[in-house]
Amino acid sequence: MNAHTANPTAARRGSSITTRRLSKTFNGVTVLQPTDLEIPAGEILVLLGPSGCGKTTLLRLIAGLEQPDGPDMIRFDGEDVGGVPIEKRNVGMVFQSYALFPNMTVAENVAYGLKIRRIGRAQREAETRRLLALVGMDEYADRRISAISGGQRQRTALARALAIKPRVLLLDEPLAALDAVLRERLRVEIGLLLREFGITAVYVTHDQAEAMAIGDRIAVMQRGRIAQIGAPQTIYHRPANDFVADFVGTMNRLEGRVAGGVLAIEGDGTHARLDVGGPDRTAAICFRPEAARLSAGEAAVAARVVASTFFGATQRLVAEVAPGRRLQLDLSSSLSFTPGQIVAFDIDPQAIIEFQQEA
Amino acid sequence: MRSRHFDLLLILPAAIFTLAFLILPLARLTLEAGSGPGGLAGFFVILTEARFRNSLIVTLVLAIVTTVATLAVATVAAQTLAHRKFPGRGLLLSMLTFPLAFPGVVVGFMIILFGGRLGLVGSVTKSLIGTNVVFAYSLFGLFLGYLYFSVPRVLLTILAAAEKLDPSLVEAARSLGAGPVAIQRDVVLPALFPAMYTGGALCFATAMGAFGTAFTLATNIDVVPMLIYTEFTLATNASMAAAISIALGLITWAALVVARSRAMRDVNGG
Amino acid sequence: MRIRWTTCAGIVITALLTLFLIVPVLLSVYAGLTVNYARGISAGFTLDWVRQVWGLYSDTVLRSLVVALLTLILTLLIGVPGAYALVRRGGRFARIVEEIVTLPVAIPGLALALAMILLYGGFGAFRQSTLFVVIGHVLFTLPFMMRSVIAILETIDWRTLDEGAASLGSPAWRRFVDVILPNVRPGIVAGALTVVTLSIGEFNLTWMMHTPMTKTLPVGLADAYASMRLEIASAYTLVFLVMVIPLLVGVQAVADLSEKRTKS
Numbered sequence: 001m002n003a004h005t006a007n008p009t010a011a012r013r014g015s016s017i018t019t020r021r022l023s024k025t026f027n028g029v030t031v032l033q034p035t036d037l038e039i040p041a042g043e044i045l046v047l048l049g050p051s052g053c054g055k056t057t058l059l060r061l062i063a064g065l066e067q068p069d070g071p072d073m074i075r076f077d078g079e080d081v082g083g084v085p086i087e088k089r090n091v092g093m094v095f096q097s098y099a100l101f102p103n104m105t106v107a108e109n110v111a112y113g114l115k116i117r118r119i120g121r122a123q124r125e126a127e128t129r130r131l132l133a134l135v136g137m138d139e140y141a142d143r144r145i146s147a148i149s150g151g152q153r154q155r156t157a158l159a160r161a162l163a164i165k166p167r168v169l170l171l172d173e174p175l176a177a178l179d180a181v182l183r184e185r186l187r188v189e190i191g192l193l194l195r196e197f198g199i200t201a202v203y204v205t206h207d208q209a210e211a212m213a214i215g216d217r218i219a220v221m222q223r224g225r226i227a228q229i230g231a232p233q234t235i236y237h238r239p240a241n242d243f244v245a246d247f248v249g250t251m252n253r254l255e256g257r258v259a260g261g262v263l264a265i266e267g268d269g270t271h272a273r274l275d276v277g278g279p280d281r282t283a284a285i286c287f288r289p290e291a292a293r294l295s296a297g298e299a300a301v302a303a304r305v306v307a308s309t310f311f312g313a314t315q316r317l318v319a320e321v322a323p324g325r326r327l328q329l330d331l332s333s334s335l336s337f338t339p340g341q342i343v344a345f346d347i348d349p350q351a352i353i354e355f356q357q358e359a
Numbered sequence: 360m361r362s363r364h365f366d367l368l369l370i371l372p373a374a375i376f377t378l379a380f381l382i383l384p385l386a387r388l389t390l391e392a393g394s395g396p397g398g399l400a401g402f403f404v405i406l407t408e409a410r411f412r413n414s415l416i417v418t419l420v421l422a423i424v425t426t427v428a429t430l431a432v433a434t435v436a437a438q439t440l441a442h443r444k445f446p447g448r449g450l451l452l453s454m455l456t457f458p459l460a461f462p463g464v465v466v467g468f469m470i471i472l473f474g475g476r477l478g479l480v481g482s483v484t485k486s487l488i489g490t491n492v493v494f495a496y497s498l499f500g501l502f503l504g505y506l507y508f509s510v511p512r513v514l515l516t517i518l519a520a521a522e523k524l525d526p527s528l529v530e531a532a533r534s535l536g537a538g539p540v541a542i543q544r545d546v547v548l549p550a551l552f553p554a555m556y557t558g559g560a561l562c563f564a565t566a567m568g569a570f571g572t573a574f575t576l577a578t579n580i581d582v583v584p585m586l587i588y589t590e591f592t593l594a595t596n597a598s599m600a601a602a603i604s605i606a607l608g609l610i611t612w613a614a615l616v617v618a619r620s621r622a623m624r625d626v627n628g629g
Numbered sequence: 630m631r632i633r634w635t636t637c638a639g640i641v642i643t644a645l646l647t648l649f650l651i652v653p654v655l656l657s658v659y660a661g662l663t664v665n666y667a668r669g670i671s672a673g674f675t676l677d678w679v680r681q682v683w684g685l686y687s688d689t690v691l692r693s694l695v696v697a698l699l700t701l702i703l704t705l706l707i708g709v710p711g712a713y714a715l716v717r718r719g720g721r722f723a724r725i726v727e728e729i730v731t732l733p734v735a736i737p738g739l740a741l742a743l744a745m746i747l748l749y750g751g752f753g754a755f756r757q758s759t760l761f762v763v764i765g766h767v768l769f770t771l772p773f774m775m776r777s778v779i780a781i782l783e784t785i786d787w788r789t790l791d792e793g794a795a796s797l798g799s800p801a802w803r804r805f806v807d808v809i810l811p812n813v814r815p816g817i818v819a820g821a822l823t824v825v826t827l828s829i830g831e832f833n834l835t836w837m838m839h840t841p842m843t844k845t846l847p848v849g850l851a852d853a854y855a856s857m858r859l860e861i862a863s864a865y866t867l868v869f870l871v872m873v874i875p876l877l878v879g880v881q882a883v884a885d886l887s888e889k890r891t892k893s
Contacts, residue, residue: 113535373711384744568737
């Protein structure tokens with residue numbers, strides 16, 4: 001799924017980030033459970049989760065915008081930065097609202113951090129030009145913020161954050177304020193830019209497609225803790241639990257009794273007989289829609305078509321194995337199905353996941 | 360054009376009222392100002408006659424000092440109150456804006472209770488150092504009165520602007536290394552400027568034209584509104600009073616117009 | 630959590646400001662109810678001063694209420710249609726008209742009163758009637774009513790509402806009454822509260838325009854401040870406070886309500 005692989009020639013920049021039992025409590029409510037996190041220098045880590053899962057709090061703690069519950073919980077390159085205020089922490093930050101200063105031009109925004117650092121005019125201007133060129137904004141240097149588009153603002157905000165040569169780059173839902181088409185284009189661009197820069201980055205989003213496209217690793221968060229952390233492929237194909245599985249895509253789920261290594265469900269002319277091996281037990285067997293392959297012979301699953309949705313190259317079929325037990329299957333859109341028809345298919349055994357069933 | 364007739368009908372009461380009770384009286388006022396013994400020179404009497412000129416200077420200085428002080432405390436208080444939730448916030452805001460409804464005379468009385476002969480400050484200093492400090496009837500008392508009058512209005516204007524300020528702008532400036540002074544200079548104050556112009560101009564205009572407070576406190580100070588009043592009632596010099604009124608009206612009106620155009624320019628980011 | 634010194638300074642200044650604004654009010658309430666202000670709490674409390682104020686000045690209180698009510702009626706009749714007309718026409722002309730109508734906010738009340746007296750001073754009956762004072766109050770409060778209504782008109786899509794009603798065959802004046810007025814009600818209510826509050830407290834114009842027979846509350850207050858003992862002046866102020874507090878609470882409630890409405 002990950003469209004990009006890290007550019008091996010780009011020099012790795014930025015600091016590693018380590019959190020040790022990092023937690024945050026607001027007025028007695030723990031919004032971030034004690035969290036251990038190890039982000040090597042140069043890695044792009046995406047924090048993914050629904051709103052209120054603690055991802056933004058974790059980002060703001062790393063930034064220094066929130067105070068952690070205790071001392072020595074956050075380290076950059078092994079150095080405790082917990083007591084360092086954000087002004088001195090040297091982190092680059094991109095906000096959901098971009099937070100560009102409306103009283104300054106594009107170039108003045110980018111140069112602002114350098115000005116604060118009392119960097120000479122000539123060097124400041126050269127650096128600003130270089131960054132604006134990097135994000136493709138050099139033509140708009142003298143524009144007012146109110147006179148550029150959402151996508152351009154986003155790029156300006158990124159250039160401004162990078163200008164201070166930050167130890168880490170922190171992005172808080174940077175694409176959330178854009179429309180769908182622009183978002184899709186920019187997530188590819190941002191992924192490329194971040195890799196080109198090779199800086200340690202923490203990227204917060206609630207959009208799983210964005211997470212897959214951008215992250216070297218993804219940490220899926222749920223109710224104040226990290227539910228699973230790993231490469232996008234691992235998260236998608238080997239989710240650690242139901243929550244992760246559902247959050248990063250559609251997951252089919254068949255629950256029932258496994259006897260003699262087979263989970264069997266019988267319906268009226270339909271069935272599912274999945275050979276999963278192992279001892280007799282009650283199990284929840286899961287697979288993604290694209291793991292289904294049409295079958296000619298003795299099929300693992302025979303299901304009655306309920307509806308089909310055209311997606312271009314593929315179509316998504318909703319089919320019933322038994323009343324109320326529906327599956328979603330992605331098949332080539334060149335095939336045609338009619339509701340009521342029984343369709344037979346096999347499931348890639350590699351793609352079958354079993355979650356521990358609670359007794 | 361039926362809708363045109365309808366529009367005319369809608370505006371008619373306002374038009375008649377404004378003509379009869381604003382435009383015509385102001386025209387009469389202008390005529391009166393030019394009908395004094397000096398003729399047209401009467402318009403400039405506020406500049407040419409030393410007594411009036413001094414009065415104008417005192418009033419201008421007082422209005423400017425009031426405006427600066429009001430803007431300073433209102434800006435600080437607005438930033439303290441904006442984006443901060445605490446129990447009793449609503450009550451505090453009500454207390455800060457309660458004096459909005461006070462006419463100038465009541466404000467004057469408040470200052471008398473504060474710094475008059477039986478005032479709070481006087482009784483405290485009396486028990487501490489043995490002298491009854493009375494300042495209500497001085498220029499300082501008048502200044503406090505104008506401050507009392509203006510702070511609630513200006514505070515509300517600036518608070519509305521401060522509430523609209525995106526908190527992530529400040530966070531962004533901090534992440535770029537900006538300290539408290541740089542944040543004020545580069546982020547917060549530029550965002551508050553339009554409200555500060557509007558509030559400041561209102562404060563200036565009110566302080567220039569304030570009559571009620573001066574009437575209660577300024578028994579010995581000739582601020583311009585008091586001058587108009589005494590010229591008209593005691594000296595029965597209507598043309599002089601009219602000339603000074605027009606000069607005063609032009610000053611306050613110009614202050615508001617200039618502030619509004621500056622605020623507009625800032626908002627439009629020109 | 631570390632609190633920065635700037636925040637500390639802000640809290641201290643805000644607290645001092647609050648004390649500066651509210652302590653005199655409390656002193657005034659206290660002085661109006663105490664037996665003898667100079668002697669302090671030991672002298673005890675009484676309603677005698679309030680009773681005396683009522684005996685001396687009840688006519689000003691009633692007149693202020695009548696003036697406020699008449700002012701409100703006139704600003705409604707003149708201001709609401711006027712505001713709608715200005716928004717409907719738009720453009721340069723409407724801006725100039727608005728500028729002229731709002732002139733009384735920019736010009737000191739003293740100057741306006743002087744202008745009125747110079748022009749109408751000769752019309753004895755009018756000059757000496759309460760109506761003269763009412764006209765002055767309308768002059769001063771009309772801009773507030775119009776701005777309040779214009780502000781609401783600019784947030785609602787009045788054109789679509791008007792055109793929708795027109796498509797159903799409603800004539801222009803019925804569209805104004807049936808569709809526009811109900812939708813600008815929050816602006817009218819807010820404007821009305823402001824007008825009444827301003828009218829009850831108006832002094833600058835009234836002091837010049839009143840006659841001994843048309844004294845309003847603030848005029849009476851100025852009188853009392855100048856010539857009565859502190860306790861009576863305070864008790865009178867107390868009466869004024871009791872009159873404006875419900876209005877201020879009303880203004881606040883309307884503001885909260887419209888804020889909630891725009892949020893949801």
